[in-house]
Amino acid sequence: LGGLGGVQSNSANPSPSVASSGSFSGTSSGFPSPVVFGGGKLGGLSLGNRPVGLNLEALRDNVDQPLSELQVRREKFAFFEKHCTRIVEGVYVGGDGAARNRATLDAHGITxxxxxxxxxxxxxxxxxxxxxxxxxxxxxxxxxxxxxYDCFDFIRTALAGGGRVLVHCSQGVSRSASVVISFLMWRDGDNYENTFRLVKEKRGIANPNMGFTCQMLQWNKRRTLEIAPGGGVDRLHRVAPHSQHDPRYLVAKPLTGHSAAHLDARGAFVLQTASGKAYVWVGPKAVDPEFARRGEEFARQLQVYEGLGGG
Incomplete structure (x- = not known):
């Protein structure tokens, strides 16, 4: 700082003179004198060169303040992090913390x-x-x-054999909750709102993302309204890998149209008709028999979970 001593000031742009002690030289520099609170202490610290201890009494009121929404959310997540939450008899929801803890799984009889x-x-x-x-x-x-429907089959088979099922994702919030909500909607014949409330009461952080919520609402509408006389529409599904990460796991994916132009001779398709029937079409160039098997499996699931008859 000593090198600043030769800096000149002018009335248009006054510059502070710098004393050897490192403090401003009062009002002559153009700056007001510092305001001192509480006998030379500001915020629990001395205005001199030597710090003093924090005034814990002054901080007490902050501790007593109600938790913010973010803090409440964090505490909820921390509470449920390792919980294996029983939703109904034999069906549980959890996150990675529960899935990796063998003692927790054994305590709940998860099979x-x-x-x-x-x-x-x-x-x-x-x-x-x-x-x-x-x-x-x-x-x-x-x-x-x-x-x-594959998840429903898995859960029903486990329960029929006296087992218990944990459905988990990373935190037990969206993906796993959506699977269980959908299963209970089908099993109990209830709507989304009531079923979500049931799951939320058991696992306070359950919260399917908006896309999953819309899909469940649309799925339930199709399942309950479109199977009624005169309420159905033709739907075409293509058997295809669910994910590039597991290309051997085949599912039936809905197509936007249902005409013959959408068929591919190399694949398998399931037609869900407005009259309540399910038909499987296997192309003449289909090589892998697993595609045909999965098409037939999906047609069976439509009969079980949506009340369709066979074709």
Whole structure:
């Protein structure tokens, strides 16, 4: 700072003179004298060169303030982080913290696991537990409906054998909650609002993303209204890999049209008709028999979960 001593000031742009002690030289520099609070202390610190201890009494009022919305949210997530939450008899929702904890799984008698986030979470106990692995992203444009009936089959088989199922994703908020909400909507014949409320009461952080919510509402409308006499429409589904990360897992994906122009001789398709029938079409150039098998499986699922008859 000593090198600044030769700086000249002028009335248009006054510059402070710098004293050797490092403090401003009063009002002659153009700056007002510092305002001193509480006998030379500001915010619990001395205005001199030596700091003093914090005034904890002054901070007490801040501690007593109510938690912010963000703090409440964080505490909720921390509370449920390792919870394996029982939603109904035999069906649980959780996150990675529960899925990786063998003691927690054993305490709840878990025998089957649906892993909704295989991108980052492995099947920790494949030797002892039965897994269904899904590659679902927690984004609004992810089609969750094309895996629902496989999940329903998995859950029903586990429960019929006296097992218990944990459905988990990363935090037990969106993907896993959506699968369980959909299952209960089908099983209990209830609407989305009531079923979501039931799950939310058990697991306070359950909150499907907006895309999943819209899909469940549309799926339930199709399942309950369009199967009524005169309420159906023709729908065409193409058997295809669900994800590039697991190309051997085939699902039925809906197409926007249902004419013959949408058929491909190399694939398998399922036609869901307005009259309540399901037909499987396998192209003459289809090589892999798994495509035909999955088409027939989906037609069966339409009969079970949407009340369609066979073709």
């Amino acid at each position: 089957h696991v649906i892993n909704c986030n295989a991108f980052i979470i492995p099947n920790y106990f494949e030797v002892d537990l039965e897994y269904k692995t899904l590659w679902l992203t927690d984004t609004p444009n992810e089609d969750i409906t094309c895996v629902l």
